Amino acid sequence: MGRLSAWIMQHDHPQKIAISDGTESITYGELPKYMAAIQHAVATLQEENGKRPVGVVVDQSATSALILLSLIDGGVSFLPLDQQTTQAEQDRLAKMAFIRRWIKPDGGDRAISYSRLLAKGESRSMETGATETDLSASSAVVLLPTSGSTGPMKLAQLTHAVLYREGLVYKEWFDFTADDIALTTTPLNYMYGLTGSLMGSVLAGATLRICSAPTPRKVASEALASRSTILFGVPLLYQLLTQAEMITSNQLSALRMAISAGGRLDPAIASAFHGKFGARLLQVYGSTETGAIAATDPTGAETDGAVGSILPEVEVELTDQQVIVVRSPSLFQGYVTAEHGFVSPLHNGAYVTADIGMIKGRQLFLTGRQSEFINVAGRKVNANEIAQVLRSFPGILQAKVVGENDSLYGQKIIAYVVAEAAVSPQDIRFFLARHLAFYKIPHEIKLTAELPRSWKEQYVHQDREMP
Template sequence: MSSILARQLQSHARSRPDAVAVRLAGEGAAEAVLTWGQWAEAAAALAARLHEQTTANAVVLVGIGNHPAFHVALMGVLLADRRAMAMAPDCAGSEIAAAATRTNAEAAIGTEAFVEHAAMHGLRCVDRDELIDATAADAQAVWSRHQGDGAVLLSSSGTTGRPKIVQRGTGSLGAVGESCARGIGFQADDTVLLTIPVHHSYGLEHGLLAPLVAGTRVELVASFDAERVLARLLAGEATIFPSVPFIFEALAQAHARAGAGGLAIRRAYSAGGPLPTGVYEAWQGRLGVRLGQLYGSTEIGSVSFNDPDEPGFDPTSVGRALPGATLVVLDRETPSLNRPLGAGEQGRVAVASGGMMSCYVDQPSDELVDGYFMTNDVGWLDDRGRLTLAGRLNLLIDIDGRKVNPAEVEAVLAAHEAVAEAVVLPMRMTETMNRLKAVVVPRAGMRVDTNELRQFARGRLSGHKLPRVYEVRESLPRSATGKVLREALLCS
């Protein structure tokens, strides 16, 4: 049975073959353009090649990054009913070797450096530059053979430990593409400007899957530069702009330096971490754009959207469930789907969605229960079904037998005028005793006085929630999608 992704690609290729589907431009490198017709033809050519060179259900490592060739590679692998392991193109050789071993990969597609490393481990390799202009000897035979049995493998964020490899089938990918296209309102005459990595779940869904379902054009940014991206937004190159908090903050700062006017963006929304109030206010006040928020993860896909155009919009919420998703809140100590909590009661968030994973590749999953994924997020639903997040279950810190939610302490510290961002971590004192450490980043042009910040926190937090140690840093270690890597901070 052909998948919705394959059907949509064929449909767009037939109705407007010469229209641009994906473009990489303005990056100081040669422009790369992919039309809908080229995309369908090149994907079929790659699928035919994979049918000949790999076994059924084989894993293919894909290390391309934000380039139209990624779109060809992913759809070619799915069209061949194989599994694509999406990876960063600048992975180290040891990371490629580890991925190949964990997934039993048979082939690799990527940049010259990526495939050079992959070839050392016996993988059949395809260079990125061979993809876009390729044609199939019998494209129709390839499309007819497609069963919709492929999958994408994605590495989880690894913010609190070793990354897991998540498997999401072609049906799941089509479902989340439809859900985002409908719930956020992707249209055929829209243009997405993508600054986030397309090989991560968020970028994949909003820079490939939803645009493919809706027929939306995508403009790719290979490497983020605030001034360049701002110039493109000011020039009206995008109507949809999904990104992450630190990029929205950098663009607000670049906008203030430039003294520029407002932006004409129809949809702009953030994911990957809490959106600071100051960043939201800067975009609304100076750029004239109200930012929405999106909630999801590698395991569950995008599952909720906070629509700025909705009556009673609350910028601190992550909104209501997208079409095809269900959100419930359960008791955090004894979660039971038979006893969901009521409106306003805080607990563990559980999600059911047609777009979520089928399994972890090389380890069991205790999080899948009766069709729901038990997240580690803590939050509550209001009486309109809007979700507000309060922190992470596995980040709760035991202080003398009492649980401290670091998100609560971080929010207090970030409310200080000199603090741009704060992370609160456990500091082991003895085998049984923890205390708190705060790592803070100052706002641009300001200095954090830790004694003053200590007094500021003392007036707003209970004694056991007060950090004992304060460290000031210029920046925080982050993943490619902007999430703070707490494990790296703990190790340092």
């Protein structure tokens, strides 16, 4: 029995629903038994995989959440990917992580389906006499895709102990209880969804409702039907919920809090949400590399503009240029990259972020950012990665990708392309759809005779031309 199973078995409500997706529900009494069965089936899969990490395509179902919990509890290294990930991108990441076998909703070549995985292990009973696993001594890792600050997609490597700790951070800071019904709209293959909503809810003994393909109307409907007390989302969701006239305060009346992460939350949105629905909208600031760094104090008031109070056991320092440096038990180990294998950017146990900020007391403020990220509705997209794919298209001579502020998405993706006459935006978009996840496809593709230059590039160019 793993540490997570042992924790779950301490709950005294085996008939209570642990995870539900609206179609399928799993109780706390069933959860450890299913986890033990899946672990038995995955053990065989790992033998075939040479003990390498296992790939998992996550479809936001209760079964997918169960599989993720089983891998964590069983000490199995894994790479979780969104169901929207293209085959080309999946193949590239699998090669990077040396993954040979996959778990997918419908199976496929060198993959085992969800249903087959459960069938393989259904005859196994839980080994109740096994000793609890010490996660701090486990060598198992999770590999989470991240754009990094520059270059193409890479994999951030974190220990399972970090996933467990981050779940406890959410549980204890926000005071999750067994009486809570949490509704999550965030992908379970992302750090926020995996640790905040999934691990946090299960460690609290709460009920987790998964809302897949969320729209404001669907979220409001499910919140009303389930009487959800906690809502997990990104800033865009809360903006839309607040602005939607057809969504009433009654639909979210059971909420005691809403949690926002995945992008900076505008204080005006937090204020408007609280005014309309009566529940506080609390912000979490962090990253895949660092875990949660700061969060709104649910028991007190925050200074306007703060991203939150620095969390316990987290240390934040500022460089001479006011760049945020983080030390935390939740720091990742490093990146797995296609070019250089495993590399670690940690220095003296600290991670230098791309954010610029200031600290007042224990409250943290963001004042700028250094990186090349484009934040599209909470998803971090690297402009250089898209530009590299564009340049691989026959007929494209030059390409540049930038982010542009947008009232709906936060930022939208604009691609400037210098191409031969025969190339059309439709051809380019069709090509990109085969190589990039849907949220990385540029909102606008502009054919131009010359790429635009940033202010910095213009300055450097002008300086070089001076006599």
